[in-house]
Amino acid sequence: MEGVIIGPERITMPATSVKASASSRTNQKHQPESNRQVEAERPTAVALTILYGTETGNAQQLAEQAAEQAQQRGLSARAIDMANYKPRELKAERLLMIVTATHGEGDPPEPAQPFHEFLHSRKAPALKHLRFAVLSLGDSSYEHFCQTGKDFDAQLETLGGTRLADRVDCDVDYEDAAEAWIEQSLARFAEIVEREPELRQGATPAVASEPAQAREAPAYDKKNPFPAEILENVRLTGRGSAKETRHVELSLEGSGLRFEPGDILCLAPRNRPEVVDALLAATGFSASELVDTRSGRMSLAEALAREYEITTLTPPFLKAYAQCGGHASLQALLEPSNREKLNDYIWGRHVIDVIEQFPVPDLEPRGFVEMLRRLPAREYSIASSFEANPDEVHLTVAAVRYHSHGRDRHGVASTYLADLTEPGTQIPVYVKPNKTFKLPADPDTPIIMIGPGTGVAPFRAFMQHREYDEARGRNWLFFGEQRFRTDFLYQTEWQAWLKQRLLHRIDLAFSRDQSQKVYVQDRMLERSRELFAWLEEGAHVYVCGDADRMAPDVHRALETIVHREGGVSAERATEYVKNLQREKRYQRDVY
Amino acid sequence: MSDNDTDYGNLSQPLDQLHPNERGKVKSNYLRGTIAEGLTGPVTGAISEADNNLTKFHGIYMQDDRDLRDERRRQKLEPAYQFMIRLRMPAGVCTPEQWLKLDELARTHANGTLRITTRQTFQFHGVLKGDLKPTMQGIHQALLDTIAACGDDNRGVVASANPHQSALHKQMHELAKQVSNHLRPQTRAYHEIWLDEQRVATSDDDNVEPIYGKTYLPRKFKIGFAAPPTNDVDIFSQDLGFIAIADEAGELAGFNVCVGGGMGRTDNDDRTYPRLADVIGFCRPDQVVDVAEKIVTIQRDHGNRVDRSQARMKYTIDRFGLDWFKAELANRLGNALEPARDYTFTHNGDRYGWVQGEGGNWHYTLFIENGRVRDRDDLPLMTGLRELARIHTGEFRLTCNQNLIIANVSEQARSDVDVLLKQYRLHNTTHHSALRLNSMACVAFPTCGLAMAESERYLPSLIGKLETVMEEAGLADDAITVRMSGCPNGCSRPYIAEIGFTGRGPGKYNVYLGGGFQGQRLNRLYLENVGEEKILDALTPLIHQYARQRLPGEPFGDFVIREGIVREVTTGKDFNT
Ligand code: SRM
């Protein structure tokens, strides 16, 4: 069934009568692609948006009826499922009607859950200019009668909206009450449009952000990072996955920070308290002893927590430490001829392992911290488009956790982020522009994105941006991970882009789903003819993710493809790929 | 036909005015659709909605793990799509070899359990898209299939598991197979998609489905055979039931025919209701297949194809009237059915433990709680049954009460079976109360897409609480049928239970009382949308009152009606009044 958009421009009616299909709905509840509503693109001017939340179709039917009646009153209106509504449009709405059922134990209908969550999250915008009215459907034999309607009604007011008509809570025999309410509230909407004719023009385009405040804000940079608040932190990898990859959203509100797709976010992590404690215990230093650091004087504990790298071993630290302790075997390890042995020694060991293995009795706190290097900021590819998600920055973070030499180890920044689940915590961040990883200037240029694992992060930003820009160039993603069921990062978003035909191709390589391992480069080779055709048509190629193995393998795959499909010698193929790089049509961001 | 009845089923109506599923069937090219292509799509673990409607005809149902639904939505992962596969196993009979194969498939391609259903067949749950084909081929290797186990067609034909009368069971099993085969969809789609059969082009497209045609039936259709005095198949819940009648010599004379049973209803929609079948006459064994076909064609031609909630044959009959139905049947058969004969049912539950059949062989009826065959730490059921299948030389029979009969065990082999039953702690009766042995729950969470409340995972604990009440009332050895369904569809046939529950929302149920112990009477709504506390508060005094005031031998269902606790329901239409 098609959704209904009723406005000056177009009227689409459902193909079947509402009644006939309502009876089949119970069977469709868990379908992946609901065929209930395929909203067409938004007509230019719609005065009234009617959002509905439904599971079994009642609210939808009422919303559509209301849209039709609004139209009869000369008020352009659209009825749209909350599931398909882009929350960022909300800021621009002026007149809003909500018709919603309640399900579960006072929970929103399943398709409406993301919108409900959004509205109650700290991402919800201020709605000072909004006029709204809520109709709720429910069943009074449930404890939480019409709870979802109540939620929306209260929350829209909390966010600054003005209630145009009082909410009515309808029981299972909702027809008459609902009809009367629709009649009355539409009258109120019509009245207000009469008084404020500019409302007839409908919602103004979404404003990117609260501009005044943002522009005046101080520019934050490396020296002066912005304390960004955590908005959201969810694990992307499903149960049973060997990976812990997370989606982290941070707020940039008030920072004035901006970025482009492809840019990097740098952040200053803290070392884990238990690591600091262990180190203090191993050295016997007092936590409260004051030390001077580049950021000023502070307690040793605080300095170890935020100023110094106290886990990862570096050869300079080992050198300084060996010198001060005079441990012969450690010194021997540092001989240039023992490079490999040194590497083996460092792998999987941290500062504390050295201190325990080679104690230095008269070690001084001040001398010790001088051997350590500053805790460097960690870099993460930004996974969101600023324009699409103003004032936010999203990251895709693989938590580094492993066990070695008898200890559980935690990557400093990735697990700091991963474990920060308390919303509101602040992390110092700044933006690092990435000139060599940029979308083509021409929005019509096709792009090929190769990003297994967390390498997919910037491509989410690319897609968001191209969607926002309405760029017409074709997009092709190669993604890989271990397992389809648990590790398909941002699966539902890629599916939605495919469905919207914004993503034209996707090729997936899940290495552990079959007996032989399959990687992105294998998929590229399988698609070599087409890939070459895209290159010939001027496509840009982007590679992001693992630098050690993936990037070189992909590079070789590109050369092979040109060699094979272009019918040229291996040397010419190498030259062709080099040329792509020179022309900046082949860009990499690997780590 | 009465005046104001529209013939919704009449296919001369334009297709676009019928329910969209009807168009789906016509467009499907006899149940092929794009199933084969969808199986290889790498971006989703799902198949398309249109194909999902078609795979049902192949016994396959797309589901998702509802325990994970919300979590995965937040994780930006699609629902954990997986499939349920239901077997077609007329009369619920399988061999030990088949058991072993199914057991292996369950462990390699499904969630490591087998589920015995209320229509005496097996279901696999949790089969991933990529495992579908290997599983289907494995089923084929076991000489079984899943054709029409779901879908708008004649479903699995059930028959009384009947351990006593071995000869009669054999006859009914044979008839169940005949009816099932006769009414099986004839399209080769199943063999092409799942078994890689080459497609043969035919010019005679219109004759692919001689009975069904391109649109199959308006809705599911269910047939059963019962052998009085046992009504273990709940014959009155079937669209079409055959009740075995013996002649003076004790041989099978034929069957009473009953029509128009069904359980499914929808909350707050009074046009929907459970209904018990009406007995309309008698037929000889050699007429059974023909009678079944003609009744199916009546429903094919007159069932509602616009509104699926009104499409079952029970509504067709109530819309047109029973007299019309009988006349229509006589018309199609060329003669009217003979008058129905006398019969008596005494119970609709199973009789547990060892029973000796007429031929001298033994049969052991084993209680399987809610039909779920799985290994638990305290009960290695699946392993035990696997070991049993390795030594068993008879057959297995599943019952419509979700239990298992180890059938046709010779006198000598009995002790071997006993040893294994003991070794794996499977002996029923010593472990379970009569209440539990007469309880049954549908699947519901986490696999069933329609579940509103827990059922299979919850009933055992509720029964535990009710057992305490029964003991206190001095009824520890008394049976009351208790059935729970996670939604009003009623897959555990809760509307004929003495105490029935249907799910309304998480932890909330409607409570029904007064169903017939012989499966002969619907129950009535007693409490609406209540949680465990209210359920126990209400049932405790009733059970005590029953203990004190029941007449000798009076079942609980009869008692609550005699005492006026609920009003008797006499017809389906009366259910909502
Ligand atoms: C497995 C089983 C319950 C059990 O615990 O054993 C079952 C399970 C389901 N039934 Fe059923 N039904 C099962 C016997 C029944 C029965 C009992 C019977 O037939 O004796 C009924 C009531 C009788 C009847 O048909 O009226 C029954 C009435 C329904 C209905 C309601 C039909 C209606 O007319 O309203 C649905 C929903 C539907 O068809 O729309 C349904 C649908 C379903 C589905 C397929 C859910 C769905 O449509 O998405 C359930 C799958 C759950 C799962 O995860 O396995 N099931 N279902 C039974 C399988 C029987 C078999 O082997 O074929």
Ligand SMILES: Cc1cc2nc3c(=O)[nH]c(=O)nc-3n(C[C@H](O)[C@H](O)[C@H](O)COP(=O)(O)OP(=O)(O)OC[C@H]3O[C@@H](n4cnc5c(N)ncnc54)[C@H](O)[C@@H]3O)c2cc1C
């Ligand atoms: C340009 C750029 C973009 C990046 N984008 C992303 C991104 O989008 N997402 C993302 O998750 N990361 C990204 N990274 C990587 C990120 O910056 C960090 O390096 C990563 O998160 C690890 O940092 P950490 O502080 O958690 O770990 P550290 O505390 O820095 O520890 C990491 C070190 O632990 C050691 N180690 C790891 N595993 C083992 C093991 N099993 N056995 C022994 N030793 C081990 C290795 O020596 C490794 O270098 C990017 C890096 C760059 C340079």
Ligand SMILES: Cc1cc2nc3c(=O)[nH]c(=O)nc-3n(C[C@H](O)[C@H](O)[C@H](O)COP(=O)(O)O)c2cc1C
């Ligand atoms: C499983 C389930 C749970 C429900 N839970 C509630 C509830 O907690 N509170 C309530 O007021 N209504 C509840 N309802 C009733 C619905 O809100 C009501 O049926 C409504 O008309 C459905 O509208 P829809 O068709 O738009 O989904 C529930 C319904 C179902 C099926």
Ligand code: SF4
């Ligand atoms: S009764 Fe409802 S919840 Fe239970 S299996 Fe049937 S459809 Fe699912």
